[in-house]
Amino acid sequence: MDKAMLIVNPNSGKKEGRALSERVAAHLGEHFSSVDVRLSSCAADVEAWAREAREQEYDALFVMGGDGTVGLSFHGLFDGACESSRLPAFGLIPGGTGNGLARTIGVAPDALRAVESYDFSETTLLDVGLVNGRPFAYTVTGGTLPEGIRKVSPELKSRYGFLAYVASTILRMGDGEHHALRIVVDGEERKEDISSFSAFSANALANEFSRYQTSVADGEIHLIALRDASLPSLLALLPDILMHAVDGDDRVLFLHGKTIEISCVDGGLCCGVDGDDGPCLPVKLTVRPGALRMFALKKE
Incomplete structure (x- = not known):
């Protein structure tokens, strides 16, 4: 090349x-x-x-x-x-x-x-998610737990790496803050009381914990939300996490669609995008299927 x-x-x-x-x-x-x-x-x-x-x-x-x-x-x-x-x-x-x-x-x-690890002679397609028409790489998040991750300073990230994220998340467990959200997936509306959420086109962590497997090229936006992020609730999720079945737990909401719209009914809530500050609700999440060619990984 x-x-x-x-x-x-x-x-x-x-x-x-x-x-x-x-x-x-x-x-x-x-x-x-x-x-x-x-x-x-x-x-x-x-x-x-x-x-x-x-x-x-x-x-x-x-x-x-x-x-x-x-x-x-x-x-x-x-x-x-x-x-x-x-x-x-x-x-x-x-x-x-x-x-x-x-x-x-x-x-x-x-x-x-x-x-x-890249095979420079081969490429594979990657869906690209968009928030309000602007592309993002990994996640759009909101609520107590992801806000803690956004607040981690560059100095702490440089010194402690991923452990800085873990510590910030633990410190925010037990925060009782909730938000009344209006969520519309491909035209179907629902209202939910949510503590934290994360939206993505694919997510390896979500795949490890759920039966529903997301893919980098499935043409969908996915939303996973916690109805309760308190420490007792998170501990109660452990059996389902170990069984890769959190999507079947009433404490978790897992939705999928071509378009997901999220608005806050009871006040303001600002989102994070790829770990940095992003737009405040309402947001519209869409996906451009196969929009980017990525170099493929070498076969084992």
């Missing part, structure tokens, strides 16, 4: 991107005639460079960072793009704290192992 761009967020996760970027670029250089390495200093850099990769018809775009960085690259790739636009093939290199999308598609958590 011809030319590739590698966008690196040096401040993601434990801030190892700058040190690892040369080794990642060296491996890519064995498969592409040129590798253009970009180290971002702000969110606008990632969006602008991803847009440039599309407009200048790069053959491949690799993004090294967390879900937030990947989401920013999606903004740039799809901003102003039409159905006939030629998008570069996409490669994700984990460099953040949670790396949820990487886990979902099966990419190794280590950056060097991840880039070595």
